[in-house]
Amino acid sequence: MNYKFVYFFLAISLSFFSCEKDKKASLDGNAFFGGEIINPNSNFIVILKENKVLDSVYLDQNNRFSYIFKNFEPGLFRFYDGKEFQSVLIQPNDSLMFRLNTIEFDESLVFTGIGEKENNFLIDLFLLNDKLQDSVLKISQLEPDEFEEKLDEIRNQKLEKFKSFNEKNETTEIFNTLAKAKIDYNYYYSKEAYPFINYRENEEQIFNELPENFYSYRKDIDYNSNLLREYRPYVSFLRVHFNNLALQQHFKHSEDSTYNNKSLEYNIDKFNLISDKISDTFIKNRLLYYNMVKFINGSENDKDYETLLNLFKKKSTNNDQIVKASKLVNTYKRLKPGNTLPDVTVINKNDEFLSIKKIIEKPTVIYFWDVSKRYRYHLKDVHLKAAELSKKYPEIEFIAINVNNISTREQADILQRNRLPFVNEYHFKSPKKAVELLAISPINKVFLVDKKGNIVNPKGNMFDIKFENELLALINK
Known part of the structure; x- marks a missing residue:
């Protein structure tokens, strides 16, 4: 046990909590957040929500920091140490500390204090998913029925872990939503990705061979979740989901039978689907921008850049992202083959x-x-x-x-x-x-x-x- 860290936590707690017997009452709906970083990448921590910087907090001489959330909306926040991001669930009256070593960033991350159990469980799920990635890739080469059976086993393993945790702990609705979403959307992601990483045949044939109910969960997808809009499993799922939807749509009116992410027509289908299905402007704009940048970085046709950029401008309401996408198009025009490499x-x-x-x-x-x-x-x-x-x-x-x-x-x-x-x-x-x-x-x-x-x-x-x-x-x- 790191006693210095424990003493630090107690000292900070005493300085902020007037009544040691009732820490939750002393915070009065606010929340305390602090931590210690070994081998820090910078001398500060940035705290964000919804991609907006809330504050920057400097580390002290012992590489520790503390922060009070006041009048805040509970939910997912992110902290950034100069090189890495990680999510943290902050709820009213939490007094949450963490300790990590940047050399093994996620693997070393441990939370202490009020809110520790929920956040440690979410990190454990995150690490478990990373650990199982190779297994998921291997089973993705199986026939659809067998793949689905093996993937269900992996999902059930996580659900049992979640059930056991809930039986031992009193949990909140927000935590339950996040934990269930982490399990569900990782599962959905693997099913959406299956046609793209299965090497047996081309994607159109794979689609045609999928069981009728393979994507039955799609009817329950919330495309406009305010709570999940920055949650990595949800964001990753939406990206591959719209790749999949657009490809299925593209096959209906084209002679293509394989996935080509450089195809202008395919990307137009994708932009239209995103715009039609998502009403939340934050989620819609970010997904459109992600795909706009991905297309610019992949395509080699200047005219296609302009065509999709014009569509992006019509569908996005984020002026900053429109400016960035336009700059990137102009950058690649300067980086045309035959031009001189920019002098840096x-x-x-x-x-x-x-x-x-x-x-x-x-x-x-x-x-x-x-x-x-x-x-x-x-x-x-x-x-x-x-x-x-x-x-x-x-x-x-x-x-x-x-x-x-x-x-x-x-x-x-x-x-x-x-x-x-x-x-x-x-x-x-x-x-x-x-x-x-x-x-x-x-x-x-x-x-x-x-x-x-x-x-x-x-x-x-x-x-x-x-x-x-x-x-x-x-x-x-």
């Missing part, structure tokens, strides 16, 4: 500032990596893939650039921890500006440039089966 400043392992153009002396692949936990597998995978391709194609230079606001020392430590060499490694002088200028999203995109620094492909993917053909073309250019 990078920093090498000797802390020297260099123009990115100066380090390009032969045909080059520029790839990127991020230290955030959600990209932890990408960090290793992309470096190992680059090393493999570099040996195979010595005529091509492979350059890695970190996109975070970190020092050269931090960059070296991260690479060392992952047993990766500090060779041809850089980071940006101004990461935020560079990421925007080069449209580095998703993180797995790579630039192929010729020896003069001219763009050959601004949207390469090292893991694409056609990538080596692009390398051969780059060598022969």
